[in-house]
Amino acid sequence: MRTALYIRVSTREQTEGFSISAQKRQLAAYCESQGWEVVGYYVEEGVSAKNTNRPELKRMMSHIENGLIDCVLVYKLDRLTRSVLDLYNLLQKFEENNCKFKSATEVYDTTSAIGRMFITLVASFAQFERERLAERVSMGMEQMTREGKWKGGEPGYGHRYINNEFVIVEDEASNLRLMYDWYLSGMSDNKIARELRKRNITTRGGAEWSEAHVRYSLTNPKNKGELRYGVKKGEDKQFTIEKVYPAIVSEETFDRSMEIRKSRRTFHGKQATSDYYFSGILTCSRCGKTFKGHTTKVKGERQKSYMCLGKRDHQCDMPTISERIVEHNFLNKLNEYVFEEKRFKVNEKEVMSDDQNELIKSLKKELKKIKDRRKKWQYAWANEMLNDEEFQARMKEEQMNENDINKKLNELNIEEPKVMDDDFIEVINNAASNWSKLEPLNKKQLIQIMIDKIIIERVESKKVLDRVNILEIVFN
Numbered sequence: 182m183r184t185a186l187y188i189r190v191s192t193r194e195q196t197e198g199f200s201i202s203a204q205k206r207q208l209a210a211y212c213e214s215q216g217w218e219v220v221g222y223y224v225e226e227g228v229s230a231k232n233t234n235r236p237e238l239k240r241m242m243s244h245i246e247n248g249l250i251d252c253v254l255v256y257k258l259d260r261l262t263r264s265v266l267d268l269y270n271l272l273q274k275f276e277e278n279n280c281k282f283k284s285a286t287e288v289y290d291t292t293s294a295i296g297r298m299f300i301t302l303v304a305s306f307a308q309f310e311r312e313r314l315a316e317r318v319s320m321g322m323e324q325m326t327r328e329g330k331w332k333g334g335e336p337g338y339g340h341r342y343i344n345n346e347f348v349i350v351e352d353e354a355s356n357l358r359l360m361y362d363w364y365l366s367g368m369s370d371n372k373i374a375r376e377l378r379k380r381n382i383t384t385r386g387g388a389e390w391s392e393a394h395v396r397y398s399l400t401n402p403k404n405k406g407e408l409r410y411g412v413k414k415g416e417d418k419q420f421t422i423e424k425v426y427p428a429i430v431s432e433e434t435f436d437r438s439m440e441i442r443k444s445r446r447t448f449h450g451k452q453a454t455s456d457y458y459f460s461g462i463l464t465c466s467r468c469g470k471t472f473k474g475h476t477t478k479v480k481g482e483r484q485k486s487y488m489c490l491g492k493r494d495h496q497c498d499m500p501t502i503s504e505r506i507v508e509h510n511f512l513n514k515l516n517e518y519v520f521e522e523k524r525f526k527v528n529e530k531e532v533m534s535d536d537q538n539e540l541i542k543s544l545k546k547e548l549k550k551i552k553d554r555r556k557k558w559q560y561a562w563a564n565e566m567l568n569d570e571e572f573q574a575r576m577k578e579e580q581m582n583e584n585d586i587n588k589k590l591n592e593l594n595i596e597e598p599k600v601m602d603d604d605f606i607e608v609i610n611n612a613a614s615n616w617s618k619l620e621p622l623n624k625k626q627l628i629q630i631m632i633d634k635i636i637i638e639r640v641e642s643k644k645v646l647d648r649v650n651i652l653e654i655v656f657n
Contacts, residue, residue, distance in 0.1 A: 183251040184217040189225040189260045204256045211285045230263045245280045252281040338398050339429050347426045354429045364438050367622035370395040405435035444629035456621040465489040466638040468497040500639050506649050514651045515613040544586050551579050633657050
């Protein structure tokens with residue numbers, strides 16, 4: 182069997198007497214005892230085994246690939262490599278070229294069944310090594326992100342990374358601001374992409390804008406200054422660091438666009454951007470299906486109405502209902518909600534003593550302070566103003582404080598009332614009061630953001646506007 186003798190010694194090992202001549206003598210004697218033919222010596226002097234970038238190893242591998250070697254013999258496994266992953270890759274190359282591997286002083290031997298079983302073990306260790314490497318890289322990337330440092334790659338449309346800092350690309354940023362304006366005015370991602378193509382505005386790479394590209398660009402929090410990490414790793418591993426990028430749009434603009442996007446998720450196509458305010462929101466009390474906008478012409482004028490999808494499919498007898506009737510009863514119902522909620526809050530305050538009210542307010546203020554402090558600790562830790570131990574200690578302390586406050590609230594038998602907060606009541610009140618002044622698309626956006634569904638029933642009445650009964654409004 183044509184055998185290659187691979188011999189390696191580092192500078193330190195030479196001083197310790199682990200010499201090239203000693204390895205050569207041992208390996209030559211082993212070949213003689215086995216009746217193997219020595220076809221070459223591949224000697225690395227003063228070279229580390231930290232990687233496979235070694236001249237003699239490369240020369241030997243070339244000879245193996247050319248079919249000149251049947252077996253590689255080493256004195257010990259660590260002469261060839263100290264890395265399980267490198268060993269696995271080398272052994273694969275050996276096997277691909279029908280070349281065996283043998284250690285003169287160990288059981289590592291691919292010329293026997295036991296030796297081949299060793300390859301399987303090495304493969305499993307190599308996989309483990311790969312996973313550990315990926316984990317270390319991932320941890321390093323995550324830590325860089327937490328520190329607000331750029332982890333490499335392309336920052337994305339609107340920003341560039343120059344001289345260790347992010348800067349705004351003004352022409353791209355101008356396009357992004359225009360896209361946000363369009364989206365907030367009611368345009369869909371698809372319509373925005375079409376408008377960009379119409380204006381011959383391309384992506385940074387010169388490609389035409391697509392619906393998916395618009396969606397990705399508008400939902401990237403870097404546009405409001407935040408660096409995000411872990412988008413593809415699952416929600417539990419996602420986090421963002423504030424004030425890393427110079428903001429292209431305000432936080433209010435970005436968050437508003439995301440609220441509208443969320444409200445549109447259950448709607449599709451024209452349903453999301455048409456001027457049918459209640460399309461997909463109105464829900465039939467008879468069959469449970471939603472209503473779809475429907476247009477008829479009366480004396481040449483457009484009249485909007487809503488048809489139950491169950492009726493369209495011949496599964497329901499709910500009549501078609503005019504938008505004018507729905508709108509009238511919807512506003513009345515909103516005013517009822519505002520009145521009832523305010524009356525409830527007055528009664529709630531009357532039941533509780535002044536001392537209880539003050540204590541509750543005080544405890545809730547403390548809960549809010551804890552929440553704010555947690556954000557500060559996270560920011561301080563991300564910017565290396567706190568080490569891991571200090572961060573964990575502070576977060577643990579805040580958790581204990583929060584538990585104590587919640588315990589006190591429970592001892593008072595105080596439960597959070599299932600009512601709307603004051604801000605939301607004010608939003609409803611303003612919506613009802615200013616409804617007539619809003620543009621059609623603004624009305625639709627407002628409904629989509631505020632309301633999940635409106636359950637209605639058609640009733641008989643002499644008054645046309647009273648022919649709908651709104652049974653319930655379910656708010657988001």
